[in-house]
Amino acid sequence: MLSKIAEANDVVFVDTILLLNGRFSHAITEDETGIYLLKYDDNTLLSFIAHNGDKLVFSGDAQDLNRTYDVQGNEETCLFLETWHKLNQFKDKTKEWAAIYKRHKYEDNFEKVTAHLDSLYNQEFNAHKEYLTQFIRENKGKLVILTAFHQKLGYIAFFDRQKDRDLLQEIYDGLSQTYPNSIYTTGLREELEREN
Numbered sequence: 001m002l003s004k005i006a007e008a009n010d011v012v013f014v015d016t017i018l019l020l021n022g023r024f025s026h027a028i029t030e031d032e033t034g035i036y037l038l039k040y041d042d043n044t045l046l047s048f049i050a051h052n053g054d055k056l057v058f059s060g061d062a063q064d065l066n067r068t069y070d071v072q073g074n075e076e077t078c079l080f081l082e083t084w085h086k087l088n089q090f091k092d093k094t095k096e097w098a099a100i101y102k103r104h105k106y107e108d109n110f111e112k113v114t115a116h117l118d119s120l121y122n123q124e125f126n127a128h129k130e131y132l133t134q135f136i137r138e139n140k141g142k143l144v145i146l147t148a149f150h151q152k153l154g155y156i157a158f159f160d161r162q163k164d165r166d167l168l169q170e171i172y173d174g175l176s177q178t179y180p181n182s183i184y185t186t187g188l189r190e191e192l193e194r195e196n
Helices: 062-068 075-104 110-138 144-149 165-178 183-195
Strands: 002-005 011-015 034-041 044-050 057-059 070-072
Touching (some): 044 062, 044 075, 070 075, 075 110, 144 165
Antiparallel strands (some): 002 011
């Protein structure tokens, strides 16, 4: 199932895509650049950015598409995948830390282990947020920076709309130059105006 992220982060159904012998082909008929979601199964949701006229090629291991999928065909989707893979590296570390936590749960040094793991988590969280901030500033005017700002680790967002409002304004300023009439740019402008 193919969907598009629309205004106010609503997800709008676009089309159903048939998978035949592990392959599919589909033409997106919208003129506007968009952020799309391709649902493979209940646990697999692939994201990408498509411009009018793009020819994108998807690949990956069907057993673990969330981690192995790759998309070739436009710069913004490649940049999106860069941030996605970086987030997955962070997720892998949190799984390792969770295993250590469980191993030490009933030991005398549990508080010390927990404090150390919390410290590692906070360092990694701040490092990833710094990476995303730098990524946003290096890619001004590209739609992919909006996805970077909204990136989350589970339910925990790296950015706060109020505390990081200056960065959100930078995102809007860049997008208003390259995508002035995009639903993403106008939606962000309305949001910033409401919060003033």
